[in-house]
Amino acid sequence: MQKKIQSALISVFYKDGLENIVQQLHGLGITIYSTGGTQKFIEALNIPCVPVESLTTYPSILGGRVKTLHPSVFGGILGKREDAEHVAEMKQYNIPEIDLVIVDLYPFEETVASTSDEKLIIEKIDIGGPSMIRAAAKNHTSVVVVAAKQDYALLEGILKEQQGETTLVQRRMFAIKAFDVCTGYDMAISNYFNQSDFINPFNKEKTVLRYGENPHQQGVFYGNTNEIFDKLNGKELSYNNLVDVDAAVQIIGEFERTSNKQSAQVPSFGGDLGEVTFAIIKHTNVCGIASRATVKESWDAALAGDPESAFGGVLVCNAMVDVATANAINEIFFEVLIATSYDAAALEILKTKKNRILLQQKTTLAASHQYKSVLNGILTQQNDQGNYTDWKEEGGRETTAAEKEDLIFANIICKHLKSNAIALVKNKQLIGKGCGQTSRIDSLRQSIEKAKQFDFDLTGAALASDAFFPFDDCVKIAHASGIASFIQPGGSIRDKDSIEYCKANGLAMVITGLRHFKH
Secondary structure, three states: OOEEOOEEEEEOOOOOOOHHHHHHHHHOOOEEEEOHHHHHHHHHOOOOOEEOHHHHOOOOEHHHOEOOOOHHHHHHHHOOOOOHHHHHHHHHOOOOOOOEEEEOOOOHHHHHHHOOOHHHHHHOOOOHHHHHHHHHHHOOOOOEEEOOHHHHHHHHHHHHHHOOEEOHHHHHHHHHHHHHHHHHHHHHHHHHHHOOOOOOHHHOOEEEOOOOOOOOOOOEEEOOHHHOEEEEEOOOOOHHHHHHHHHHHHHHHHHOEEOOEEOOOOOOOOOOOOOEEEEEEEOOEEEEEEEEOOHHHHHHHHHHOOOOOOOOEEEEEOOEEOHHHHHHHOOOOEEEEEEOEEOHHHHHHHOOOOOOEEEEEOOOOOOOEEEEEEOOEEEEEEOOOOOOOOOEEOOOOOOOHHHHHHHHHHHHHHHOOOOOOEEEEOOOEEEEEEOOOOOHHHHHHHHHHHHHHOOOOOOOOEEEEOOOOOOOHHHHHHHHOOOOEEEEOOOOOOHHHHHHHHHHHOOEEEEOOOOOOOO
């Protein structure tokens, strides 16, 4: 059902992008109603504008808190054009029909981000804006509502192509967007008062993906990766790409470097804190990771850990990718590469494959909680954090400085493997891992076999487990392979079995009390 726009109410906080729309409305002979700063903006364009006060017969009062909350405004938005009683009442009370509502909301989230002054924050809780938006969206059979400047271009195109007319499908589309805006706004206010950072999809950009986890599933991403990365090359990120990129950013964040020094995220446990870390992710699990003096050395060591699994993976490092590394990486197939920066010549090498996704990371992730939909609800929890060196020496000897480095390195890796998880590390290189197994001993066997598959010597290697050893069998099997130091959270009623074995055989074991389950 086509509807001709005869009148518009415009009241916005952000004026950028509005001028073209106002010019079009004026050119189409559409009456414009407005308030305050928006009215001044329109009049400055030499376009006539009817003050809302002429409808309400009230000025803006209470410091601007009450401007549009009046039957003459809301009657014009909510009145059913096809209802004879509504039409008669509107005529009786001289209420004009309002066919287009362009209203945005006070910048509440921006204010929360910029100040802790609650008085200022409270004043940015919009009342009239959401009310008008909801009213227009409710009556979308007759009214067009635009609730965000991101939709100005869409409206502008419709006005131009259809000469001020809109279809019911278009009005419904705008109404859905408007309800999402209001929902997101209310969630942001609720988050503020509840001191929560619950992810709010309704105030995020919506990207329809090619498909979900599998081609027969639909997928949508709510968010804006441009806030985190500059995309330098390649196709659009898929659902699976996004999941693996998240895993990659999570683990490399453990080794963040600032001015060639790793941050306090990874404790000062000795060694060269200027080292570069390179990691390879496959189906959210780390399949290769190493820290070395140069980017090329760290790449070589990470790849050597499991060159088979690296095929088609997501790569991430915490330094600039140079030419030597780019040439080496270019020899394998991978989906995504993430780095802090790229040498110009290295970038040209990597761009030779047009679909290869190259991301330059601009910032770290700030979220403090994780969310997962389960059954008919949502699970939420704090991010897995803890002090990696807050441990007790419980074995048959003290750990050496080199073992401390490897144990911490292995413990970090375990945190980013699916349970049951075992990580084997030697000289800050992942040389074997077992993950996603239904028993810990199966994960251990898998990790040892992986190490042997690629000819690693396990003598003196460090082993991390994401949860306690329920029996001493894991320690015995690992020891038989040459592993000499262990890190685990403890907590089993039979912890003493593993501890006593280590004491009897001169093995180092540290207990952290910090479990790292990951489903």
